[in-house]
Every structure is written in structure tokens, then in C-alpha cells.
Amino acid sequence: MSRFIVTLCLSGVLLSACGGDKQKAEEEKPAEAKVEEKTTEGSSEAITAEMLAQKYNLEAGKTVYEQSCQSCHMMGVAGAPIHAKKEAWSDRVSLGMDMLIKKSIEGYTGEAGMMPAKGGNPELSDEQVADAVAYMISEVI
Ligand code: HEC
Known part of the structure; x- marks a missing residue:
């Protein structure tokens, strides 16, 4: 043995x-x-508060959110996941930033409802939408 x-x-x-x-x-x-x-960093980089603060402009994102996103996301209009409500976001956060940003820029229809491209504001740059998503996610992690 x-x-x-x-x-x-x-x-x-x-x-x-x-x-x-x-x-x-x-x-x-x-x-x-x-x-x-x-x-594994890159496409589906783990989402942490530090990573969001480093990669995105959360201040600018907050302004974009207030102007173009909160009309639906503050109260959950049309099925939108409610801002700063962790339960509404936990499954979505696991998609990773790249996917969340892509879907927010292009728009999509999900089980809860319809998310319009760039929140319905085509004036926004991709970067502004990314910052807004980062700000929204920073409130639920
Ligand atoms: C007209 C209402 C409306 C506006 C305005 C809006 N959203 Fe949404 N959003 C939705 C709805 C409804 C969903 C959920 C769709 C589903 O998953 O069924 C959603 C989902 C999302 C998600 C989750 C995506 C996912 O994959 O789960 C993100 C991120 C998001 N919105 C970001 C934004 C940002 C950033 C803005 C502003 C630029 C914005 N939304 C403006 C209605 C809206």
C-alpha cells in the first residue's frame, strides 16, 4: 500500500x-x-463599488439617470426594475456590466416590459448610458 x-x-x-x-x-x-x-477581467468583470467608481463617471451617470431614466425606474413604471431596490436588480446584476449596458443602449423587450433604446433619448452617447447604468447598479450592490 x-x-x-x-x-x-x-x-x-x-x-x-x-x-x-x-x-x-x-x-x-x-x-x-x-x-x-x-x-477573467474584461467582458464579465465582477461588479464591485470600486470597479464602478474607477471605470465609470457615477456623478455624470446620476444626472443622466435623473433626466432620462428615473421617469420609469424610480417607481417601476411599465415593469422597469425599481431604482435602488436590491431584490429588483439581483438577477440582472449577475449579467455583468457589458451586457446591461449593451441592452440599455440598444433597448430590448424582456419578461417585465420594454426597455427603450437609451431610455428613449437618442441624444445620449453610449458613454452617458453606460455611466447611468453604472450609477444605477452602484445603488444596488
Ligand atoms: C419607458 C420606461 C423606461 C425608461 C425611460 C428607461 N427604462 Fe430601463 N427598463 C425599462 C423596463 C420596462 C425594463 C425591464 C425590461 C425587462 O427586463 O422586462 C428596464 C430595464 C433596464 C435595465 C436592466 C437590463 C437587464 O438586462 O436586466 C437597465 C440596466 C436599464 N433599464 C437602464 C436604463 C437606463 C440607463 C435608462 C436611462 C438612460 C433607462 N433604463 C430608462 C423601462 C425604462
Whole structure:
């Protein structure tokens, strides 16, 4: 039996489970996890308050929200997810910023109702819509 284990260790299959190496492997884990996090950044980057504040202009987004989005989103008109109400947004947040922004720019019809392209205000730039989405999401995470 012990020979079997030694063989496995030598073959490298259980290298990390063999004595000293085990500790080493555990120490290395956090670093590995970090690298993974980095490589998944981009399309579906995890949404955090810091990330939103860094990537988007939340102040500008708030103004856009007040002018073009709150008419529906403040009270939930036409099925719009209500602003700052976490339960209304939890499933949507998991879509990631890129998808939320894309759908807000292009508009879409979902199960709850119709979200018009750019909230019905074609004057808005894509960036302004992105900032408004970021502001709205920053209130529910
Ligand atoms: C005319 C009403 C209306 C206006 C104005 C409006 N929305 Fe919406 N919005 C909706 C509705 C309704 C939904 C939900 C559609 C569904 O999922 O069924 C929605 C959903 C969303 C979502 C969630 C998308 C998703 O994938 O779940 C985001 C983000 C959003 N709106 C952003 C905005 C922004 C930013 C503005 C302003 C630029 C805006 N909305 C203006 C009605 C509106």
C-alpha cells in the first residue's frame, strides 16, 4: 500500500499531498486564485463599488439617470426594475456590466416590459448610458 502511495507521489499525481509539498501548495493557492481573477477581467468583470467608481463617471451617470431614466425606474413604471431596490436588480446584476449596458443602449423587450433604446433619448452617447447604468447598479450592490 505504502509503495502504491510512493509511486503516486513520484508520478506527480499527488505531489501536493505528499508531506512538505502540501503546505507549499496551500501557500500558493491564493496567488493562483488572483491570477485567475485577472484573466477573467474584461467582458464579465465582477461588479464591485470600486470597479464602478474607477471605470465609470457615477456623478455624470446620476444626472443622466435623473433626466432620462428615473421617469420609469424610480417607481417601476411599465415593469422597469425599481431604482435602488436590491431584490429588483439581483438577477440582472449577475449579467455583468457589458451586457446591461449593451441592452440599455440598444433597448430590448424582456419578461417585465420594454426597455427603450437609451431610455428613449437618442441624444445620449453610449458613454452617458453606460455611466447611468453604472450609477444605477452602484445603488444596488
Ligand atoms: C419607458 C420606461 C423606461 C425608461 C425611460 C428607461 N427604462 Fe430601463 N427598463 C425599462 C423596463 C420596462 C425594463 C425591464 C425590461 C425587462 O427586463 O422586462 C428596464 C430595464 C433596464 C435595465 C436592466 C437590463 C437587464 O438586462 O436586466 C437597465 C440596466 C436599464 N433599464 C437602464 C436604463 C437606463 C440607463 C435608462 C436611462 C438612460 C433607462 N433604463 C430608462 C423601462 C425604462
